[in-house]
Amino acid sequence: MKILILNGPNLNRLGKRNPDIYGTITLKQLESCCEQYAAQLNMQVECRQSNSEGTLIDILYNTDCDGVVLNAGALTHYGLSLRDCIECLDVPVVQAHLSDITAREDFRKVNVLQDVTIDNCYGQGVNSYYKAIDILAKHIEEKTK
Ligand code: DQA
Numbered sequence: 001m002k003i004l005i006l007n008g009p010n011l012n013r014l015g016k017r018n019p020d021i022y023g024t025i026t027l028k029q030l031e032s033c034c035e036q037y038a039a040q041l042n043m044q045v046e047c048r049q050s051n052s053e054g055t056l057i058d059i060l061y062n063t064d065c066d067g068v069v070l071n072a073g074a075l076t077h078y079g080l081s082l083r084d085c086i087e088c089l090d091v092p093v094v095q096a097h098l099s100d101i102t103a104r105e106d107f108r109k110v111n112v113l114q115d116v117t118i119d120n121c122y123g124q125g126v127n128s129y130y131k132a133i134d135i136l137a138k139h140i141e142e143k144t145k
Helices: 027-040 053-062 080-087 126-143
Strands: 002-007 044-049 067-071 093-097 119-122
Touching (some): 002 053, 027 044, 027 126
Parallel strands (some): 002 044, 067 093, 093 119
């Protein structure tokens, strides 16, 4: 089983960007943590990041992975092209967010990806990604039974 860890706009700045909110972990470290976590579950991981909505959409349409953990960054709140892409994707997508998007500014409480993704893990830093991997693994396993 192979999953895609897909990070959106500005997540390449992790480590430097608002460390009080997102912590000091870099994207490289985050990706390596996910790789190690998934390996324990016998899952392979591919990691990608883009600051562009169109590129994220192209990555999703072209993926050969069995599922996706997606942190769409701010596109979570207004990325309707991304939403439409996920809606017609055959691959399951679980959201991961480092911060608690339900307890920040009002615009972050809007989640346009909510109804097209399987679940949404937020507010737990790297653990949000681990939780999303767990949910994805369970979902894929159940579907292939
Ligand atoms: C984020 C939350 C978003 O609101 C923000 O725009 C991000 C990161 C998170 O991981 O907590 O870029 O998705």
